[in-house]
Amino acid sequence: MNSYPISIRPFGIHAILLEWPSRVDVAILEDILQFTQYIKECCLKGEEWEIVPAYNSVTLIYREAPIDFKELKTKLLDWYKEDIKVVKRQKNLWRLPVCYDEDFGIDLKELSEKSGNTIDELVKLHTSHIYTVFGIGFLPGFTYLGGVPEELQFNRRPEPRSKVLKGSVGLAGKQTGIYPQDSPGGWNIIGKCSVPMFDPKAKEPCFISVGDQVQFHKITKAEFDLYEIESEVGIYKLEKIVLDA
């Protein structure tokens, strides 16, 4: 039923690492998420596991007690052979507002010169693609978004900046992402998103999950200012579309 060869390894005594073939592939990510949802709902129900998917792997962590690795590995391989599609998985497509003014998109000019595309063309490329969240890490709420078109694939900056502002939208290699807080960073900055990606005061501090999709849409500076205030006071309504995975 499930065709990928998966490898399972211990990761200390409290964690186990499951790896799918080593490539960045939406189909692999979907298989991982389908499987982890299946084991969460049907196999590990009631147990306090933390599940960290990223790209082609998922790490299962159990802090209460040491894991019996051999036993769990056998079980996981058996569970993977079962019909994991019995659980229905949904994912969200988030439409995130980004202001690409050069005040925010401080590297747009340089990228335009490097690539031969105008700034408008770069922005159009960035907003016309739908990206997949392959992982969340580095900082709370920092999403690794894959699916960046070739024309937007630029090397990281040779020297990281000591401070990239919260909300900055960056490009690096095959990835794009949003800095959830002020942080040092080496990505090329092309704009700023007015929606906070991580809010520890919110009921759900990070609305986005691995496997979700993101599309950016261009807003003006005036809209940015308005949405930022609306987000702060909690009345900004995020645009989301629920999709069957």
Add this chain to the structure above:
Amino acid sequence: MLKVLKSGLFTAVQDIGRYGYLNKGVPVAGFMDGVSAKKANRLLDNDAHAAVLEITMTGPTLFFEEATYICMTGALLSATLNNEPINNYEVIKIKEGDILSYGKLEKGFRNYLAIKGGFKTPLFLGSRSLFSSVTKKNHLVDGNELEYDECSHFEPKISKLKVDSFLDEKDLMVTQGPEYGHLSDKQLEMIFGKKFSISNENNRMAYQLEEKIVGLSISMITSATLPGTVQLTPSGKLIILMKDGQTTGGYPRILQLSDRAISVLAQKKYGDEVRFKLNA
């Protein structure tokens, strides 16, 4: 209330940590040296997860507004109560208006000050542990006030512990990390054949080691990391992630420290030596 008259070098409220948000990139945080923090809580008959103060190197000066009991474990840090010397690893009765101050660090790096019932500071995402992305500040500052419950009478089951040899340990027990199999014989010999010293890049996020070994450049796709994960960079640097460490990473994860080894390491400071011991 506990009033922080002087905050010391780096004093932070920590409990057992923040569970359930690793998939959103939020590190677990919590006691760096869980072994010592739990001892302090146990002597006071507290829950194992009760919030304590983690005091790094230089201690604070603290004013107690209500009676309670305290206990200090972890690093040996000389302390006085109203200018009278008091012992670490012992339950101490506190009266209203007492002032606790600290002196010289004798051994180790992080001291744990537990209070009867635990500190009752606000919970953020289920934990009181300070971590800047979640709680804004990652350490206390002069003038902070921390809530605790008054306790005027308590009879500890055990009132005193011997300071064990824990702070002198150099061996870090490790198991193989996910990318252990990529290490060459030469690299293994370097890792397990010699001592390493702690670099000045050491904090709650990660401990870097001073000595480099032959690097590892394998193509890695970003994947989960844990407290105690030892990463080997292409340039040969060894980085040991700690409790505030990032939750995913792209460097090979060659070793994984045991829970106890994380505590042992948390008591090391710049220049101290450690050795890796593989637990088969």
